[in-house]
Amino acid sequence: MKSNLFYRKIFTLLKVQYSNMLEYRVEIALWAISGIIPFFMLNIWTNNNLNESINITDVMLSRYFLCAFFVRQFSVVWVVFSFEEDSLMGRVSPYLIQPLNPFFRYFAQHLAEQITRFPFALLIAFIFFIFNPESIWIPNLGILFLSIISTFLSFLIQFLIQSILACLCFWTEKASSIERLLFIPTLFLSGLLAPVVSFPEYVKSWVYLTPFPYLIDFPANILSGNPSNISGGLIMQILWILLLFPVFKKIWSSGTKKYTAMGS
């Protein structure tokens, strides 16, 4: 009975959020377009023959950046901004009364948004293939499955990190500036702008210990068929999730204890 109720909750949440997201499909299309930076980067890389020294062919590099675009599309997280607004507006209080952690609501929001986003991302990929017909490839099912899993894990890592930051709203009112700070290493070290293999040695020696390369570079490498250590990467992703989840639980429970509704 109890698990049945749980599934019903999840299903309803997803359904509500999906219809909500469909309402704003133009907005989501615009979000999808705003993720095209990897293609500009690809243009710089191939146009200046920068990839010769790192032993990646033009085709493989274009696949890499296309996959980076895809992974980014399905691992974008903005929970800290939603939560900050809700908490400033005092909307968190009614959420807290409900017998459901408010973060489930945000989680469903993100998943619903990804579903809405999917056709737009496909369309952009289609346009990309029109311009670069030589880079068309079809990954086999196993690879596809693994890359979906690793993309989802990457999404989970980012969701957890941002949820932890969002909980800081209980102490300070503006937690999103910390997120903007954390976005900078994510941008430059995750492989969105340059594949991690091209990084200089002094960065490569430590960057694989941080969560960043597993956010985009690792799933994109799997999907595009570039060499990558699949089991090692997945283990690192899971390790980071196992590390972050207790932190989130801890900060959530101490945050809600501290919580006083706005204006009190």
Added chain:
Amino acid sequence: MNLKKYLKVYKNFLHTSLASEFEYKTNILTDLITAILSLIGSIFLLSIFFQNNNKIGNWEFEQALIIQGFYTILNGITNTWFNPNLTEIVKHIREGTLDYVLLKPIDSQFFISLKKLNPSGILEIMLGFCLLMYSIKTNEITLNFSFLILGLITISCSISILYSLWFFISTTTIWFVKTWNATEVLRSFLYIGRFPLNSFSFSLRIFFSVFIPIAFLTTIPSEVFLGLSQLWKIFLEIIVAIIFIFYSRKFWLYALRFYSSASS
């Protein structure tokens, strides 16, 4: 006197927005760290590019740093004025508070574009200036009067174009209501301003000089600094800037005719 009135009003704007921003002191500090990290990140990215090739689009590393400096200054200006104010338009329109703005005996574009100020962006502008000073030294540029005048003209044209782009997009909110991610699309396009225009392929170069004149923003002022710029390019930039300022104003007045307040 009209100008006197506007100056006085602006002084009050400055006072109120600084007072409210200094409420969040740690926020300003994190924003400063974000700006510094972001600059380090872009220089890191440039160094990856130049590690494989010592010239990108005929620009050397030291010369590309000038572009980076201009980008940082323009980004700082965006963060100080354009971003906090023009994203506010969306809120005004959604909540119908634009009514109050229109009722005030003051130019609505002036009010909407300059009401707020984010002091942490000013630190970013200073950071950009430092980088420019440094690259003036490393590139052994001799400062003289005509060069300074040309530099000032081109940079103010860049600022005008940038402002008009932001203002154009924010104005479309009057029809579409929720477009704050349209500014996000613009932001991601502006990202290419960090790199010399010549490093992109021919078609992208055309796109970024004809449709969205991002090419003008950083490349032309940097060329002036290096003494590489032809006079016609500078003239072209001045003309483009005038056209943009003029039409963004026209567009705003035109769009206001369609403003029907919230829930009517």
